[in-house]
Amino acid sequence: MPPLLPATARALLARTARVQRDGRAPSLVAGVVRDGGLAWSAGRGDVAEPHTDVQYRLGSISKTVTAVVVLRMRDEGLLGLDDPLERHVPGTPLGERTVGQLLSHMSGLSSESPGGWWERVEGGSLEDLRLDPSDVVLGAARRFHYSNLGFGLLGELVQRHRGASWADVVTTEVLSPLGMTRTTTRPSGRAAAGSAVHPWADVVLPEPEHDAGVMAAAGQLWSTLADLGRFAAFLLGDTGDVLAPGTLEEMGVPAGVDSSAPGWSAYGLGLQVMRVDGRTLTGHGGSMPGFLAGVFVDREEQVGAVQLANTTSGLDPLVPGLLADVRAAEPRVVDAWVPSAPLVPLDVLGVWFWGPAPHVLRARSGGLLHLGPLPGRAGRASRFAPREDGTWVGLDGYYAGETLRIAVDHLDLATFVFTRTPYDPAAPVPGGVDERGWR
Template identity: 55%
Template sequence: MTSAPEELLPATRRALLHRIAVAQSEGRAPSVVAAVVRDGRTVWEGARSSVDGHAPDGDVQYRIGSITKTFTAVLVMRLRDEGLLDLSDPLEKHLPGTAAGEVTIAQLLAHSGGLAAESPGEWWERSAGTLRPALADVLGEEPFKHVPGRVHHYSNPGYTLLGSLVAAVRGRPWAEVLRAEVLEPLGLDRTSVLPQAPHAGGWAVHPWADVMMPEPLEDLGLMAPAGVLWSTTRDLAVFAAFLLAGDDRVLGASSLREMRAPGAPPEPGGAGSGYGFGLQILNTGNRLLVGHSGSLPGFVAGLWTSEADGLAAVVVANCTSGLPASTAAADLLAIVAEAEPRFPEPWRPVSAVAPELLELTGPWYWGTSPQLLRLTADGGVELGPVGAAGRRSRLRAEPDGTWTGLDGYYAGETLRAVRRPDGSLSHLDLGSFVFTRTPYDPAAPVPGGVDPRGWRGTDQGL
């Protein structure tokens, strides 16, 4: 049996270092640090700096901006999994008294609540949180820019509300809940609300001259859940691995899959991109990436994962603009995926299969459309068209002998194998659709019935 090599090849490592060297040079960033994760383990770290011989390592903190939102979303999903709230609940049910109480928790997670992109007044990223001491100050007199649920409109105040929701349900400040329920269980001891040495300073680089100016460091107050965190590439690499695989001490794999699924209508003009619950979704054409970008004055960051490739990449830099950290992280991931494609898992036969399950496999027909049903190694089934695009879904086996759709058109729908009184297999029923072994089988309950004269040609009296 062939196994995948644990270390990256020298040519791949050089290509990764070259990519961040170009990013640092062309982006005119004082420093850049990056890491790549493969199958849950960090396999490469790299850094470039404007100071010769003093490049930072993966233990130096940088501000990660809106990647903080993913941490906040994880906390909300934990509350849901504990039964303390439902994502369809209006905010008012758990956090009464705001001007946005009609918005659902799911809409806030997916930025589809219709709220403004920013808080009113001074730019919150460069002003003291004391200017917004209450949620009313964060939302302002006119918090809505769109009808809730109609469009995706990125909202920093929306994640402020989610942070306050977490604090209200837990009865403790958001930062304390984050530390106890996410950071400590995952071992992210270099991720924090306040900077901890060693940490980078944030810089603004003049757009037309090679000079710099330090950016102010502000306490974001109530806006913290939208973008306050400091972290390192080593911590972010661990967090990225968690986003792919889950950790039952924090959040299970099924809930993370839910976070990675589109949760809002796409933004107009945003072809190839979307948003789940606290996670950005990017379809590059070659692969599907899920993660988040981040920026605050003086810092940019990017974190992307590819479930299909088992890869993740993170990039942080200490410049306000110029270096697209999100693009650089996506490029690092692509370099490894293309240079060293993932080894598929070895095919292995299942240990046993019940004859009545094996009987279900093979071709079926929905009307005249050929469909193929096959068993999967986990005891579920896959159903989709033969040799054509169309409705394709994976379905999970249930204790009562039915199957529940996991994705695609049939997500949430129930598949039943219907048998005749003598026990023989008659047809499949899937959300009112009847699948038969032959096209329009007259012996099956095809909706609308089947012409008693059957199939015929033009010379047989159409």
């Protein structure tokens, strides 16, 4: 892939160096991903060379890898997102919570597993956790509540369905196909030592390394900058045979958040979704005692950034700044517009009225339709994809999942009728139209 311009590389290096110094990380490696791989990378502090091949612990980025396997099984028809956990992992007091709620942290389960601090002590089996009703702390689907325990249970689900350990499954189904050969469950070869940095002095303390047992699916993996860059390329859409592109897009749809509002952070299905400086970033952060990590991509700009450091806390986020630097210095040159025939007659497109409110139905590239208010007006907007039966299904916005039917004189959308003129008396307007008309 073509390298970044020297001026861009200098700006990225300066930002990375400042974050490492100010955050007092013993070592920090970072990179920018474009066109399928690392287009720029750097290491600061006590980093062995090549810095792209030193392992660091990924922490919760492991959750995204777990989610990919769960969604592969969904796509195979082995489970549904609305399935209760009990159907796949029977015998827990949490069984009525669904697979989808676990993936999106909407299950209401405790943030941590019972017993010792799982991130610092050896783990055991699901039975060793001795779960009880107190491990449910909130009602289902009431609010976002991050749950490491929930992903531990998803790892157990993976293990039972595949008849192999979680580690073997994610290696076989995700890591190996993506070429992430230096991503492992325990440190292997060149690996950074986990460290805590004293808050009031420039001294460090080693952090322990261990096997988290049943909680491994929540944060066990170790990886290198090169491998994490490959995973960023996956998140940008280079999914290969690992996951259907549509499923990857589904993972990044926020749960329980209005994604049209500025300045938010949310969670999809195993992916964090953030709005930063007007851009939507998808990926995941990670932390374990001794380590911090991050991988986020801007799919519209087709660029990603990754970082790995061996410090427990105190490091400012680096990835969003790297993405902003690249976007400012080397903005993506988009493909040229070319004409394309819409999948509906031209006379269907144009202005339609929901009651007195004008909307516009437009054809979009890729065979899609878009229905939304006139520019400058507030209102609901969604894209629609065609179905084989001639109807259209909403892809996003208020009408996501809803059916659009196009008739000669009206549009029928989720019981709403759009007409060519406001409350057209010739169209089947629900409740009818006052026969005296406008006056």
